Amino acid sequence: MKLPLEEPKDWICTACGCTLDIVKVGFTYMKGNFEVDLPACSSCGLVLISEELANGKMADVERILEDK
Amino acid sequence: MDKNELQAWEYKCIQEEPAQCMSGCPIHVDARLFVKQAGLGKWDDAQKTLAKTMPFPKILGRICDHPCESVCKRGEVEEPIAIGNLERICIENAHEKVKMVILGRKQTRVAIIGSGLSSLTAAWDLIRKGYQVTIFEPGQRLGGNLRDYPETILPPDVISEELSLLENTGATIELSSNISGSDFISNLRKEFDAVFIGLDAEGLNTGVLEHNGNSKALYAPLTMATSMDGVFAGGKHTLNGRPSPIYDVLDGRKAATSIDRYTMNSSMDSGREFEGPYTSRLYTNIEGIAPLPRISPADTVSGFSAQEAIQEAGRCIQCECLECVKVCLYLERYEGYPKKYARQVFNNEYVMHGRARTKNLFVNTCSTCGLCETVCPNDFYVGDMMLQARRTMLKNNVMPPSFHEFALLDMAHSNGEHFALSHHEPEKDKSTWLYFPSCQLCSTSPAEVEASYGYLRKNLEGGVGIMLRCCGAPAYWAGRDDLFKEAQDTIRQEWEQLGKPRVITACSTCKNLFQDHIPGMETHTLWEIVEKCGLPQQSPVCGNATGAKTISIADPCMSRHDQETRESVRRIAQTLGFSIEELSLSGEKAECCGFGGLMFNADPAMAKNVIKHRTTTIDPPDTSLYRTTVNDNDYLAYCAMCRDNLAAGGKRTSHLIEHLFPTVPGNDPAARGWISWSERRANRTRVKENILREHGASEGAVVEEFEKITLHMTPEVRRKIDERRILEGDIKKVIDHAEQTGKRLQSLQSKVYRTYLQSDNVTFWVDYTPADTGFTVHNAYCHRMNIVGIKQ
Numbered sequence: 001m002k003l004p005l006e007e008p009k010d011w012i013c014t015a016c017g018c019t020l021d022i023v024k025v026g027f028t029y030m031k032g033n034f035e036v037d038l039p040a041c042s043s044c045g046l047v048l049i050s051e052e053l054a055n056g057k058m059a060d061v062e063r064i065l066e067d068k
Numbered sequence: 069m070d071k072n073e074l075q076a077w078e079y080k081c082i083q084e085e086p087a088q089c090m091s092g093c094p095i096h097v098d099a100r101l102f103v104k105q106a107g108l109g110k111w112d113d114a115q116k117t118l119a120k121t122m123p124f125p126k127i128l129g130r131i132c133d134h135p136c137e138s139v140c141k142r143g144e145v146e147e148p149i150a151i152g153n154l155e156r157i158c159i160e161n162a163h164e165k166v167k168m169v170i171l172g173r174k175q176t177r178v179a180i181i182g183s184g185l186s187s188l189t190a191a192w193d194l195i196r197k198g199y200q201v202t203i204f205e206p207g208q209r210l211g212g213n214l215r216d217y218p219e220t221i222l223p224p225d226v227i228s229e230e231l232s233l234l235e236n237t238g239a240t241i242e243l244s245s246n247i248s249g250s251d252f253i254s255n256l257r258k259e260f261d262a263v264f265i266g267l268d269a270e271g272l273n274t275g276v277l278e279h280n281g282n283s284k285a286l287y288a289p290l291t292m293a294t295s296m297d298g299v300f301a302g303g304k305h306t307l308n309g310r311p312s313p314i315y316d317v318l319d320g321r322k323a324a325t326s327i328d329r330y331t332m333n334s335s336m337d338s339g340r341e342f343e344g345p346y347t348s349r350l351y352t353n354i355e356g357i358a359p360l361p362r363i364s365p366a367d368t369v370s371g372f373s374a375q376e377a378i379q380e381a382g383r384c385i386q387c388e389c390l391e392c393v394k395v396c397l398y399l400e401r402y403e404g405y406p407k408k409y410a411r412q413v414f415n416n417e418y419v420m421h422g423r424a425r426t427k428n429l430f431v432n433t434c435s436t437c438g439l440c441e442t443v444c445p446n447d448f449y450v451g452d453m454m455l456q457a458r459r460t461m462l463k464n465n466v467m468p469p470s471f472h473e474f475a476l477l478d479m480a481h482s483n484g485e486h487f488a489l490s491h492h493e494p495e496k497d498k499s500t501w502l503y504f505p506s507c508q509l510c511s512t513s514p515a516e517v518e519a520s521y522g523y524l525r526k527n528l529e530g531g532v533g534i535m536l537r538c539c540g541a542p543a544y545w546a547g548r549d550d551l552f553k554e555a556q557d558t559i560r561q562e563w564e565q566l567g568k569p570r571v572i573t574a575c576s577t578c579k580n581l582f583q584d585h586i587p588g589m590e591t592h593t594l595w596e597i598v599e600k601c602g603l604p605q606q607s608p609v610c611g612n613a614t615g616a617k618t619i620s621i622a623d624p625c626m627s628r629h630d631q632e633t634r635e636s637v638r639r640i641a642q643t644l645g646f647s648i649e650e651l652s653l654s655g656e657k658a659e660c661c662g663f664g665g666l667m668f669n670a671d672p673a674m675a676k677n678v679i680k681h682r683t684t685t686i687d688p689p690d691t692s693l694y695r696t697t698v699n700d701n702d703y704l705a706y707c708a709m710c711r712d713n714l715a716a717g718g719k720r721t722s723h724l725i726e727h728l729f730p731t732v733p734g735n736d737p738a739a740r741g742w743i744s745w746s747e748r749r750a751n752r753t754r755v756k757e758n759i760l761r762e763h764g765a766s767e768g769a770v771v772e773e774f775e776k777i778t779l780h781m782t783p784e785v786r787r788k789i790d791e792r793r794i795l796e797g798d799i800k801k802v803i804d805h806a807e808q809t810g811k812r813l814q815s816l817q818s819k820v821y822r823t824y825l826q827s828d829n830v831t832f833w834v835d836y837t838p839a840d841t842g843f844t845v846h847n848a849y850c851h852r853m854n855i856v857g858i859k860q
Contacts, residue, residue, distance in 0.1 A: 010817060015810040026856035045858045046811055054851040062852050066468035067428045
């Protein structure tokens, strides 16, 4: 799944002190599994999800899976 | 829902029943559709509608005695639609020829005597069914008594052209037949498999048949069967003393059906209840239908011009029911009606492949308020159907938690250590009364609840205990019978331990659920007690020098069947100096505020839309049917959620308890506005702590470390996160976790921290920066998708 991204270089992980990379992040919801390319800290796995993504595409997919 | 249940639900909804004009027509012409097409000037389409059930429309369209008009609903407002005249203009203007489609030829031979309308119809129907038909006409041409009509009404060439259809389809036509012989009928019967006798055939000798006193051959009204086996008769029908062409047609049609059954050896009389005219179950509300006079043709001889006909057809109401859809935004927005919805609910459960389960949200959005049942002529309660469907979803393990979780967690909070309590009155060891103010009233009006408790203790004798809990309504609405039973069982047990006192409720939902589920519990409303004991001294009278202040009472949907409470509230409001202007939907027709049935949880956008329609006049209306009226004056609610939802929608709304027990002198309760879910919980806790303090308890519930964090946010952020159902407690937990573990991101540009934490089924995200005391929250959002982790 392709999603709009926040610029990963604008963010750092404060625990690891490094900038974020685009990596594959796994999700599950209502018996569905999927992977999405998202900015995340490659070292500790902290991911970055924007408000637009959470309230937009993710909310849409949640709704679709709830009515399936 | 099983098939029988589906059928029972479907039967209740009458929207798909035929219009009265159709059911009242002996041959069930779809006059509603016909008039609609005529109104659009679509003459060929309109003629097709006639031809669907009408034999020889070019003839009958000119001479039909239109009994449909006598049952037209427009006729209850003033004159009925001139359906007969519209038929005439239609067939004059339609260019397409009427075609006859024959379904597979049979070898069965049927004799038809005469060629009046009953004989012609029997022939027409039997030929279409593939029978070998022979018509015996004593005259020199077909048409029988049709030839008696004046040329201006029924020109002979129209008859000839229309009847040529019969010849073209291979019917055998015997003109100048000698039908007067005494054994004519018996001989025909020997030669043919069945015989139909048109009683209008001139000179026919029916001596072999049984007759009535008027020497008319007898036949059974349902089957048209005469005393001779295989011989059927009809025609020469009169209605109100006049010949009725359409009833002649019906006779022929019934006889054709009987002949078909007779020759096939099937039951002659089963399943024929709806042949001929009957009263449809369709209900059409004509209230508010403006009178429109019938159009008179300028030329009375030739009848309507096309333009006049279109105008006349425009008067048609296009009868339908949709009573429930007109008063419910939810039912309207799904673009159907209960019968259709019943099928959708059924399919949602049973069609397990392909498009199954696409109605989960729909099933869970209904507020179950019951207004549909009140306005439905057949008491179709959509909420009941949806509650059952929710239980089935739970049983089948397909209920998305998101639909109810927030409400169920709120209920758990109310029934947990932060709120739940049951106690005798301080310094008393028994309770004659028990105040159950409700969780949501404590959420929104804690001080007023405390003041009302003081009032009850002062005015009632024998001890007034108090119970703080949730009645279990959210669990009931969610279909969670397990949680509902648990909530009600606890209430019942604690009430029994207090000595089964009389319960005083301040919420209609609690009252309803107790009455329905806790046998033996005597319930009273706070309003009833106030009326009996007298208004509290501190309640101000609201009228002023210029007269009473006008308000509209927003009855809760849960008071629909509780007239006593509704009247009590009105009397109190009047005593307080208000004059009342009723809402168009109030009393037993009260609307829900979007909280009922957990609509607000399953479909927040729908709930918001409901409130928008109840608080704002939308001009132009954004729905085709649903219209609610918004009164200009302030609203007075007596349900906490109604107050809060209407106020959140921007309508000046107060709660009755705020007028009876004002806690700030001179305050304007209708100006209070919205309240957040976080405040609600804090208010509940406050009520409990204050009551415990009276009982001498020094401390309330244990406060966890993270809960002590101070948050700062703008009113806009506060409202936004509340609409996303994010509690301040959730945010504190997330920040606390980030600060403890260091697991957070930071924007290099703004230096804002962003962090997240999954709590049960929801992942909460918070943008924040440290402040002098606590933290400033810039934003918060959430999702239910579970982050499994990054793939290395």
